[in-house]
Amino acid sequence: MVEFDIRPNPQPMPETERQAVLAALVFGQVFTDHMVTLRWSAERGWHDGRLEPYQALTLDPASSIFHYGQEIFEGMKAYRQENGAIALFRPEANAARFNLSAQRLAMPELPVDTFVHALELLVAHDHGWVPDGEGNSLYLRPFMIATQPALGFTLPSNSYLFCVIASPVPAYFSGTTRLPALTVWLSEDYTRAAPGGTGAAKAGGNYAAAFLAQRQAVEQGCDQVVWLDAAHHTWVEEMGGMNLFFVTRTHDTDDDPVLMTPALTGTLLPGITRDSLLTLAPRFGIRPEEGRISINQWRKQCASGELTEVFACGTAAVIAPVGKVRGVSGEWTVGDGNPGPTTLRLRDELLGIQYGRRPDPFNWVHKVC
Ligand code: PLP
Ligand code: COI
Numbered sequence: 001m002v003e004f005d006i007r008p009n010p011q012p013m014p015e016t017e018r019q020a021v022l023a024a025l026v027f028g029q030v031f032t033d034h035m036v037t038l039r040w041s042a043e044r045g046w047h048d049g050r051l052e053p054y055q056a057l058t059l060d061p062a063s064s065i066f067h068y069g070q071e072i073f074e075g076m077k078a079y080r081q082e083n084g085a086i087a088l089f090r091p092e093a094n095a096a097r098f099n100l101s102a103q104r105l106a107m108p109e110l111p112v113d114t115f116v117h118a119l120e121l122l123v124a125h126d127h128g129w130v131p132d133g134e135g136n137s138l139y140l141r142p143f144m145i146a147t148q149p150a151l152g153f154t155l156p157s158n159s160y161l162f163c164v165i166a167s168p169v170p171a172y173f174s175g176t177t178r179l180p181a182l183t184v185w186l187s188e189d190y191t192r193a194a195p196g197g198t199g200a201a202k203a204g205g206n207y208a209a210a211f212l213a214q215r216q217a218v219e220q221g222c223d224q225v226v227w228l229d230a231a232h233h234t235w236v237e238e239m240g241g242m243n244l245f246f247v248t249r250t251h252d253t254d255d256d257p258v259l260m261t262p263a264l265t266g267t268l269l270p271g272i273t274r275d276s277l278l279t280l281a282p283r284f285g286i287r288p289e290e291g292r293i294s295i296n297q298w299r300k301q302c303a304s305g306e307l308t309e310v311f312a313c314g315t316a317a318v319i320a321p322v323g324k325v326r327g328v329s330g331e332w333t334v335g336d337g338n339p340g341p342t343t344l345r346l347r348d349e350l351l352g353i354q355y356g357r358r359p360d361p362f363n364w365v366h367k368v369c
Contacts, residue, residue: 002038002046009053020129025170028139032126036118036164041106051121054165064146064157071204072101075315078368079124080130080357086123088366091116093272098142100143106156107144113350114246115142118164123368126166132309135171140164145295164210172316176351179339181323182312184239185217186295187225189329194230201268211330214240222326230267232295237262242317246293247303247309247342256287257342263290273313277346277364284345298325299332309340319347
């Protein structure tokens with residue numbers, strides 16, 4: 001495994017200041033005392049690993065990242081457990097997805113144990129930054145950028161920087177008294193990902209191309225964009241930073257509810273929360289299904305009462321109920337517009353496992369310190 005040189009920050013944030021930050025959390029605006037960096041070159045492979053003070057990066061302005069956007073990232077969290085320990089959730093799954101993204105963007109893969117070790121190092125050194133409290137966590141952002149100073153577009157960069165930064169965060173969507181239901185915007189004119197493109201990779205360019213629609217969503221009073229398939233603008237794929245789930249009940253009341261999520265067609269991100277929920281559902285008498293749903297079906301099945309709940313899920317969002325859907329041709333409500341029982345039950349279970357309150361039957365919790 002790659003070795004990391006430990007260079008502690010001689011001037012960490014004073015304790016009283018850090019406590020003030022932890023008492024007033026905002027998503028992704030304050031960063032901890034350290035970061036991890038690791039370099040790759042064609043000659044040396046992965047080398048020069050460091051845990052070092054959080055600081056600005058110095059890059060040649062000709063670096064490939066600035067011109068051709070060769071960048072990938074991950075999003076994960078460290079959770080303070082009930083017993084005071086700190087744990088990650090399925091970090092090997094993030095490492096595996098990082099390598100799939102790397103393959104798609106023609107970047108070098110990082111050994112899974114090095115990826116996980118880099119996270120462990122940062123969390124262990126900055127453990128005082130992991131906040132207490134339901135929904136709060138230390139958000140970890142591993143990323144990789146192309147650093148070769150070269151403008152030719154012949155071969156991918158021959159040098160890269162891997163870096164991990166950390167930010168104490170609250171729940172991504174938080175209400176003052178209860179879990180808020182989201183209003184979502186159907187993006188019918190823009191496309192996030194097309195077949196053969198980079199939709200299944202966690203690449204910065206996907207998000208750069210999504211900002212215009214996300215701004216449109218905010219202007220329409222919505223929280224997030226719902227992306228539709230590129231060819232027909234009909235089939236629901238996912239949201240800007242989350243996967244989507246649909247809960248249906250047949251009129252035969254003895255039937256289990258069905259939990260459907262769009263299948264992984266290569267144009268949406270294979271979410272780790274998505275995979276966790278598909279795995280957990282049968283334990284609660286819920287039938288998981290990977291399928292497809294059109295916007296017309298979504299609207300009709302809400303009107304008929306067959307589709308009772310919709311929720312978004314992801315590392316940042318956890319599980320966020322969708323209450324209202326808005327688009328150029330009008331809007332409709334999901335159920336009664338409030339979080340439904342399946343959504344709340346799965347959310348409670350997932351958070352219970354992540355915070356160490358519930359048994360962990362699949363060994364997803366990875367203790368750090
Ligand atoms: N889809 C997109 C576009 C995302 O950015 C995310 C967030 O990471 C997800 C889905 C959910 O993935 P995960 O559950 O692994 O966080
Ligand atoms: C995450 O859930 O980790 C994400 O990457 C979503 C991000 C766009 C905030």
